[in-house]
Amino acid sequence: MKKLIIAAICTMASVGANAQLLWKISGNGAKETSYLFGTHHVAPVAMIDSISGAADALNSVQTVMGEVDMISDPMGMQQIAMAYALAPADSTLTKVMTADELSLLDSVLAKYSGGQLTSAMLDPMKPAMVGTQIAMLQTLTAFPGFNPQEQLDQTIQQKALANGKKVEGLESIESQFKILLGNPISEQVKALVEGLDKDDEAIVKVRKLANAYRTQNLDAINNLILDSDDMDPDDIERLMINRNNNWVKTLQTKLPEETVFVAVGVGHFVGEHGLISQLKKLGYNVEPVQ
Secondary structure, eight states: OHHHHHHHHOOOOOOOSSEEEEEEEEOTTOSSOEEEEEEOTTSOTTHHHHSTTHHHHHHHOSEEEESSOOSSOHHHHHHHHHHHHBOOGGGSHHHHSOHHHHHHHHHHHHHHHTTSOOHHHHTTBOHHHHHHHHHHHHHHTTOTTOOTTSOHHHHHHHHHHHTTOEEEESSOHHHHHHHHHOSOHHHHHHHHHHHHHTHHHHHHHHHHHHHHHHTTOHHHHHHHHTSOTTOOHHHHIIIIIHHHHHHHHHHHHHTTTSOEEEEEEGGGTSSTTSHHHHHHHTTOEEEEEO
């Protein structure tokens, strides 16, 4: 489930002097100043207003880019999500998990939902989707006041649209779900069971990540995501590096033509393959907004 926790981040109230969640991009032929803003998919929407310069940056650009466009076609997005979330008829939970594994799943679900969720209720879902739901429930322990109707990434896009900005995605919703939920069912079951076995460790980690986000500590986020011994290099490459590489290629074509506000999971900022490092290597000036 560790890769699903990354996904939940990628796919946290005071802040430091350097706005390490908000960075400005300039130079190297960029059209004026663009911005990078690191999100956390369960953080309160007030986070955008608590960071000096964020509102002005959002208002100054022509286009807002998220991981995906979350607002142009919500019904289509929901249909694609359901298509990828549901398992084939021969691969539902009761067909791919043992009785002991289902019992473990029930105990973890009961821990977070007070008995509102059971393995029987989630039976039609792919194991990776179930893992994503549990990762979300774990993260909610660090953000108990989270309102799912006020999700940070989506709210940023809604504000942009209301102010006459264009809204675009760095990847399609279908490609994102294919990355998150498209790996073989056998691998999904293995990851889910491993995550269930390490539920207590996962809780500690998501709370550390939440605190690192609140304090805008990118070094801590890097250590928790990329430098952790429990991270599978293949997962890092699939969920982070490959997507970052594709996003940077898109930004290379965008930055000379228009000003953009890029709002994506902050996990995509860190490391040598993160957006900040890659854009710097390409010759852009990437600096925290003071």
